[in-house]
Amino acid sequence: MLWPVLFTLQAVCTSVVHAMQHYPAAWGHYDVCKSQIYTEEGLAWDYMACQPEATDMTKYLRVALDPPNITCGDPPETYCALENPYMCNNECDAATEELAHPPELMFDFEGRNPTTFWQSTSWKKYPKPLQVNITLSWNKTIELTDDIVLTFESGRPEQMVLEKSLDYGRTWTPYQFYATDCLDAFTMEPKTVNDLTQRTLLDIICTEDYSRGYVWKNDKTVRFEIKDRFALFAGPRLHNMASLYGQLDTTKNLRDFFTITDLRIRLLKPATGATMVDENNLSRYFYAISDIKVQGRCKCNLHANSCVFDKGKLGCECEHNTTGPDCSRCKRHYHGRAWSVGSYLPIPKGTANICKYGSIFKIGSNPRFLKKMKEKTIICPQTRVCDNAMLRCQNGGTCHHHQRCHCSPGFTGILCERARCQGPGQCDDQLSGRASLHHHPIGCHSPCILPLSALVAPTQSCVT
Numbered sequence: 001m002l003w004p005v006l007f008t009l010q011a012v013c014t015s016v017v018h019a020m021q022h023y024p025a026a027w028g029h030y031d032v033c034k035s036q037i038y039t040e041e042g043l044a045w046d047y048m049a050c051q052p053e054a055t056d057m058t059k060y061l062r063v064a065l066d067p068p069n070i071t072c073g074d075p076p077e078t079y080c081a082l083e084n085p086y087m088c089n090n091e092c093d094a095a096t097e098e099l100a101h102p103p104e105l106m107f108d109f110e111g112r113n114p115t116t117f118w119q120s121t122s123w124k125k126y127p128k129p130l131q132v133n134i135t136l137s138w139n140k141t142i143e144l145t146d147d148i149v150l151t152f153e154s155g156r157p158e159q160m161v162l163e164k165s166l167d168y169g170r171t172w173t174p175y176q177f178y179a180t181d182c183l184d185a186f187t188m189e190p191k192t193v194n195d196l197t198q199r200t201l202l203d204i205i206c207t208e209d210y211s212r213g214y215v216w217k218n219d220k221t222v223r224f225e226i227k228d229r230f231a232l233f234a235g236p237r238l239h240n241m242a243s244l245y246g247q248l249d250t251t252k253n254l255r256d257f258f259t260i261t262d263l264r265i266r267l268l269k270p271a272t273g274a275t276m277v278d279e280n281n282l283s284r285y286f287y288a289i290s291d292i293k294v295q296g297r298c299k300c301n302l303h304a305n306s307c308v309f310d311k312g313k314l315g316c317e318c319e320h321n322t323t324g325p326d327c328s329r330c331k332r333h334y335h336g337r338a339w340s341v342g343s344y345l346p347i348p349k350g351t352a353n354i355c356k357y358g359s360i361f362k363i364g365s366n367p368r369f370l371k372k373m374k375e376k377t378i379i380c381p382q383t384r385v386c387d388n389a390m391l392r393c394q395n396g397g398t399c400h401h402h403q404r405c406h407c408s409p410g411f412t413g414i415l416c417e418r419a420r421c422q423g424p425g426q427c428d429d430q431l432s433g434r435a436s437l438h439h440h441p442i443g444c445h446s447p448c449i450l451p452l453s454a455l456v457a458p459t460q461s462c463v464t
């Protein structure tokens with residue numbers, strides 16, 4: 001059989017991408033979802049796993065503060081420097097643009113001088129804790145691809161937790177704890193990301209790396225280290241992404257770890273710079289953040305290479321006959337086999353696991369439907385099933401005289417789409433290349449699930 005002889009669209013795209021990015025070719029770009037190829041049966045689509053490019057995700061978020069009136073400037077306030085209580089030239093007035101410090105200044109373009117920043121009220125209600133939750137919501141599942149970096153304009157907090165949500169803010173789990181003294185603040189042993197191994201990569205740690213010292217002029221950032229975690233699989237310079245992709249493919253926990261819909265920064269205690277809080281000058285204590293970096297991509301289950309921001313909402317531009325904001329289901333009329341996430345493997349093009357034309361039903365589950373299907377089967381001609389590109393024989397089967405597929409051993413059905421049923425406890429789900437064990441830990445579907453297309457050739461003349 002003649003296989004791909006011409007890559008049209010893909011050839012153009014990949015050469016452009018090669019010019020823009022300098023990744024080793026072995027990484028796999030996953031930037032093309034399909035390309036047209038010529039086969040001996042004519043023009044057909046070749047499908048590949050694909051994902052949107054990573055980008056600055058702060059452009060697409062909504063920010064909410066709790067308590068909502070925690071931003072400084074209403075009423076106007078004057079702040080003193082933490083390291084010098086007599087230097088009080090930091091003024092905040094919400095009614096004056098130049099002196100206001102609203103939340104959006106955490107996400108504006110940095111590089112101007114002076115920096116722009118959000119600032120909280122001061123700790124005037126001491127000893128009641130000064131605590132602020134900053135929630136960033138995307139209303140879409142996204143996958144983090146680089147470190148989360150917060151840059152503080154004030155001293156870095158003495159206690160802080162970074163949390164994530166995977167269900168649009170309904171439930172939260174910690175990502176990392178930050179404290180000047182982890183034992184004291186969270187009864188956790190202090191650790192750093194360097195203490196993690198492949199086995200403990202998903203452990204939630206408390207770190208003292210980003211809280212100590214109030215010489216903030218040089219060290220203002222607080223990080224959540226994504227790349228160091230990637231490096232545990234991909235090597236220190238991320239040269240072995242195949243290993244990481246392999247792990248992401250097979251370990252759902254790992255994939256979910258880097259997937260979020262929301263982030264929450266819980267500021268629990270501001271920098272005090274000393275063991276004792278100076279109660280006579282509480283305007284030295286506050287939070288101020290000049291920048292938050294979140295790099296990532298829309299999660300499209302490897303079924304889309306672009307994600308659009310429309311009417312304030314992100315959504316994948318689904319391919320492979322999938323649909324939904326995350327391409328997490330098959331589109332109408334394409335239920336010929338169960339939906340499945342794409343796969344990064346084999347590198348570099350992965351496996352698309354496209355949704356196929358037809359519908360799945362259980363034999364015997366609905367006698368009326370079955371009768372109807374039998375009638376249709378009789379009405380439908382059993383010939384000419386493999387004579388166009390849409391109805392190619394599957395799994396290595398070959399089309400004979402434009403009529404019937406001759407199937408490879410182990411496969412059957414008009415288009416060789418399904419493996420022979422192996423009986424209870426043995427999956428015959430090879431037709432989708434996926435065992436159904438995930439959904440049925442005890443055994444296979446019983447009775448067997450057949451694709452409708454195996455019984456009825458879905459040609460236009462067939463459906464009356």
Ligand SMILES: [Ca+2]
Nearest residue numbers: 105116117290
């Ligand atoms: Ca800023």
